[in-house]
Amino acid sequence: MGFLDKLKQGLSKTKNSFNEKLNDVFSNFRKVDEELLEELEEVLIMSDVGVETSTKIIANLRERIKKEKIEEEEQVKNALREEMEHILDAVDNALQLNTKPSVILVVGVNGVGKTTSIGKIANRLRMDGKKVVIAAADTFRAAAVEQLEIWANRAGCDMVKKEEGTDPASVVFDAIKMTKEKGADVLICDTAGRLHNKKYLMDELIKIKKVIDKELPDANKEILVVLDATTGQNAISQVKAFKETVQITGIVLTKLDGTAKGGVVLGIVEENHIPIKFIGVGEQIEDMEIFNSKDFVKAII
Numbered sequence: 001m002g003f004l005d006k007l008k009q010g011l012s013k014t015k016n017s018f019n020e021k022l023n024d025v026f027s028n029f030r031k032v033d034e035e036l037l038e039e040l041e042e043v044l045i046m047s048d049v050g051v052e053t054s055t056k057i058i059a060n061l062r063e064r065i066k067k068e069k070i071e072e073e074e075q076v077k078n079a080l081r082e083e084m085e086h087i088l089d090a091v092d093n094a095l096q097l098n099t100k101p102s103v104i105l106v107v108g109v110n111g112v113g114k115t116t117s118i119g120k121i122a123n124r125l126r127m128d129g130k131k132v133v134i135a136a137a138d139t140f141r142a143a144a145v146e147q148l149e150i151w152a153n154r155a156g157c158d159m160v161k162k163e164e165g166t167d168p169a170s171v172v173f174d175a176i177k178m179t180k181e182k183g184a185d186v187l188i189c190d191t192a193g194r195l196h197n198k199k200y201l202m203d204e205l206i207k208i209k210k211v212i213d214k215e216l217p218d219a220n221k222e223i224l225v226v227l228d229a230t231t232g233q234n235a236i237s238q239v240k241a242f243k244e245t246v247q248i249t250g251i252v253l254t255k256l257d258g259t260a261k262g263g264v265v266l267g268i269v270e271e272n273h274i275p276i277k278f279i280g281v282g283e284q285i286e287d288m289e290i291f292n293s294k295d296f297v298k299a300i301i
């Protein structure tokens with residue numbers, strides 16, 4: 001299956017639900033007027049785009065309709081597609097992993113798909129010819145380390161682990177050492193995600209970040225927050241919580257295959273001004289795509 005086909009399949013629930021609503025609006029289309037715009041705004045809001053972002057997209061669409069004297073149904077749809085793309089293109093979603101080594105620190109609450117995403121990303125990087133080391137810095141449960149180890153093996157990467165309960169920052173410290181010794185290209189750090197002890201968790205992240213900055217001051221660092229798309233608007237508030245503690249450089253949005261809430265991508269980007277870098281569209285190792293706004297919008301409209 002081609003890349004776009006897989007993306008389309010992964011996003012089919014979102015696409016079907018979105019197109020159904022759009023078709024409803026256009027089924028009795030007579031002319032382009034304020035009523036039509038209101039109905040389109042409703043479609044966006046119902047598709048989890050978020051009120052603020054939906055209002056903005058429709059305001060831009062209204063301007064264009066006036067300026068370009070748009071009257072046809074197809075033109076409205078094309079303009080809407082482009083306005084959705086503009087929201088996503090307003091942020092740069094290129095991965096910054098240009099130094100050797102570079103670091104990816106992965107954060108997010110429990111169950112969103114951090115460990116799985118690390119496996120998939122490590123595999124992608126390795127397929128690109130990069131040497132990857134993984135740090136098992138979720139030391140809260142032994143099972144978390146075992147799960148990550150399975151992914152590291154699948155992806156053919158080295159992993160650094162310590163006993164359950166070890167200070168996560170010391171795991172990262174050792175992993176940096178191994179990264180240097182092996183001349184690896186990228187170090188990826190898993191972290192714990194228990195939010196019921198938020199202060200402790202956030203302090204832990206700050207400590208990990210300090211170790212990385214001290215040991216690898218000149219390295220490119222991506223700090224990716226992993227979000228579960230099925231949680232819809234709740235994902236947006238999770239970004240806000242992590243943004244207060246660490247400087248998030250990008251988002252990994254998972255489980256897009258299991259939800260019709262894919263429209264949340266637009267709200268997440270617009271409200272936080274943080275780019276989406278990867279999207280997860282399944283549980284297999286190859287089900288992780290580098291985010292591309294054009295392909296994404298094409299896959300949902």
Ligand SMILES: Nc1nc2c(ncn2[C@@H]2O[C@H](COP(=O)(O)OP(=O)(O)O)[C@@H](O)[C@H]2O)c(=O)[nH]1
Binds near residue numbers: 115287
């Ligand atoms: N359908 C689907 N499931 C996913 C995706 N990413 C992760 N999962 C599942 O979500 C669950 C939690 O993942 P895990 O990586 O353990 O989350 P963590 O607690 O954040 O490390 C697992 O059952 C994964 O298989 C995805 O893109 N699509």
Ligand SMILES: [Mg+2]
Binds near residue numbers: 114115116138144
């Ligand atoms: Mg995990």
